[in-house]
Amino acid sequence: MAEDKEQGSSSEFPNNPITPTGDRNIWEALFPLFAFIVVNRLFSLLWAIVVATVWSLKITFQRYRQGHPIGRFLPIVTIGIIARGVVGIITDSEAVYFGIGIGIKASVGFVLIISVFLKKNLLTKYAPLILGFKRSITSQPVYKKAMNHISVFIAFAQFASSAFDIWLFNNASVDGYLIIRFFVNWPFTTLVILGSFFYLNRRLSQIQGFPGIASIWKKN
Numbered sequence: 253m254a255e256d257k258e259q260g261s262s263s264e265f266p267n268n269p270i271t272p273t274g275d276r277n278i279w280e281a282l283f284p285l286f287a288f289i290v291v292n293r294l295f296s297l298l299w300a301i302v303v304a305t306v307w308s309l310k311i312t313f314q315r316y317r318q319g320h321p322i323g324r325f326l327p328i329v330t331i332g333i334i335a336r337g338v339v340g341i342i343t344d345s346e347a348v349y350f351g352i353g354i355g356i357k358a359s360v361g362f363v364l365i366i367s368v369f370l371k372k373n374l375l376t377k378y379a380p381l382i383l384g385f386k387r388s389i390t391s392q393p394v395y396k397k398a399m400n401h402i403s404v405f406i407a408f409a410q411f412a413s414s415a416f417d418i419w420l421f422n423n424a425s426v427d428g429y430l431i432i433r434f435f436v437n438w439p440f441t442t443l444v445i446l447g448s449f450f451y452l453n454r455r456l457s458q459i460q461g462f463p464g465i466a467s468i469w470k471k472n
Contacts (some may be wrong), residue, residue, distance in 0.1 A: 284308070285434055289427050298341055301349075305337035332356075346426065354417045361410030364403045375403045384468050389459060398455035402448045409444045413437060 284307045291300040312330060340349035367374045376399040380390055389395055416436065420429055453465045 285430055289430060301337050301340045305333060308333045346421075350417070350421055350429075354414050354421075357410050357417070358414040361407035361414075364407040364410075368400050368403050373399055373403055375399050375406075383465060389456065389462070392456075392459055394455055394458050398452050402452060405451075406444060406448065409440075413440065 284304050287307070288300045288304050291303050309330065312333065336349070336352050339352065343349070364374065373396070376390070376396055379385065379399060385395075417433060420433055420436075424432060449465060456462050456465070
């Protein structure tokens with residue numbers, strides 16, 4: 253096991269081929285996974301990280317050009333991707349490179365919970381950009397309460413996923429870690445997303461005249 257991990261570091265890839273807007277793109281998710289494994293084995297860690305970083309930047313700018321909400325955070329996302337690639341090359345350490353990704357995942361959970369306690373829920377603010385909710389919905393107490401519940405639910409899902417990643421990293425080879433994590437986190441993340449949507453739709457149905465999330469989404 254230790255020998256496998258000394259062969260090179262790994263990169264962070266999308267765990268779920270469902271974009272923030274609900275589009276499914278299995279190729280977008282699988283390509284960097286297998287590309288990194290192949291490049292890392294045939295060439296070197298440096299080139300594997302370069303490929304992963306360039307692909308991540310390509311997808312980020314592509315989503316920005318398509319008008320996805322990530323465009324609002326493009327500078328931060330871009331700097332983060334480049335910084336992570338540089339750190340991975342300089343340290344030549346799997347623990348550091350993967351640790352950054354796992355740490356970010358857990359940090360998202362903490363930020364969500366803190367935003368709820370501070371009554372500045374980030375999901376409450378940014379969900380309308382994706383779901384197309386109007387003020388008549390977002391101003392309702394039931395919407396704010398439901399989003400608080402969903403934020404806490406997603407936060408603990410992030411913690412659980414991070415814990416699984418740490419365990420898997422310590423008990424699998426590089427290739428095994430990448431492949432197993434992808435095919436475990438994919439259905440897990442999908443269930444979290446779908447569960448959140450169903451719950452939100454059920455709670456918002458209490459609002460008189462609410463047509464349903466699916467209907468609002470189609471109009472947008």
